[in-house]
Amino acid sequence: MTSRLLAQRIPALLARARALLRLPGGPADTLSDPELAIAARAVEALHHGLVGDRTLAQAATYDERAHLGAYLLWWWPQTYAKTQAALTLTLSPLVRSRTARVLDLGSGPGPGAIALLDALEARGVRAEAVSLDASAGALSEAKALGGATLRTVQHDLSQGLPPLGQFDLVLMANALSGLPGDVEKKARLFDHIAQTSLAEQGALVILEPALKETGRALLEVRDRVLAHHALRAVAPCFTQKPCPALEHPRDWCTVERTWDAPPHVEQLARKLGLHADRTLSFAPLILAREAAQEPPELARVVGVPPEEKGKRRLFICNDAGRGPVALVTSHTSETNAAFHELARGDIARLAGLVQKGDGLRVTRESLVTKLEQPQRHAAAGVVGPREGGR
Secondary structure (H helix, E strand, O other): OOOHHHHHHHHHHHHHHHHHHOOOOOOOOOOOHHHHHHHHHHHHHHHHHHHHOOOOOOHHHHHOHHHHHHHHHHHHHHHHHHHHHHOOOOOOOOOOOOEEEEEEEOOOOOHHHHHHHHHHHHOOOEEEEEEEEOOHHHHHHHHHHHHHHEEEEEOOHHHOOOOOOOEEEEEEEOOHHHOOOOHHHHHHHHHHHHHHOEEEEEEEEEEEEOOHHHHHHHHHHHHHHHHHOOOEEEEOOOOOOOOHHHHOOOOOOEEEEEOOOOHHHHHHHHHHOOOOOOEEEEEEEEEEOOOOOOOOOEEEEEEOOOOEOOEEEEEEEEOOEEEEEEEEHHHOOOOOHHHHHOOOOOEEEEEOOEEEOOEEEEOOOOEEEEEOOOOOOOOEEEEOHHHHOO
């Protein structure tokens, strides 16, 4: 079943998309057969321009009705779900007060801002949001869908950040890779956000497409931001050192989240032969002024290779680096049995490991504890393609 919060948004979302694509109309949560053919063509064209040659990865794209309507149908629900999934990547909530201000940079039609508003409200936090984007058409849809708690500001982020006050959560979803400039310029933008827009206990959440180019570029920006010392990494990292994924040219970090897609997304996925109705993937980075000093035995699972006969092997990442850890099945004990439950993206406490020639080894005496992440309601994980593909 689609998550309750997202399901509540689907009727209005379909109504707005139908108006933009001039669809004939149908049920509140699905597309009729005549609508599906038209919608699929629009989604396919936008998909090619965003994921294929990336020529449409720009704000001006959404000034065209067909592209904006396709976004509402296909990417809006996915970005909404990815944004809420990002909140599960830390061991403690990113917002602890009963009120919060949210800033969504490069917001498009507002899926990220609205996802944060809904998630915070569900946790008893009274929140308001500002969506900033260069596209007037996209902002019009954001306002229509977000209502009174969402304010829009039309502004081109490549020209800098206007004075808007301070915010508890600053989100940039699928916008960083579209900004001009090199790694250093983008890192300085985050320094500026930290100085002018981020509340003292606030967090900056950055989500990028799960592509090699965009994923590695995000990690390069991460390393430059940390080198400036204005912000620290909160998630998915357990280290402030240079990202170990960048040591190997085939690696980058993405989150994989299984989800129950809305019915109309399932319809479009079947029609187009795509798989976003099963798993969502994105590259995340969460920054704040301070990061907790986690114990050295804490690690995140970043890869789950295929099962091996007589042994389970995982790839983990923590302050010591990124590498394999294995448990010989016959060495399973009461204290290490949780190792078999760990999935990509889980945070675990791994104590009493020993070093072997092929990596770390869980012994009968090792202590393995799976740590629950806040408000987690679906499987999420960090995966690098080199480890994750094994």
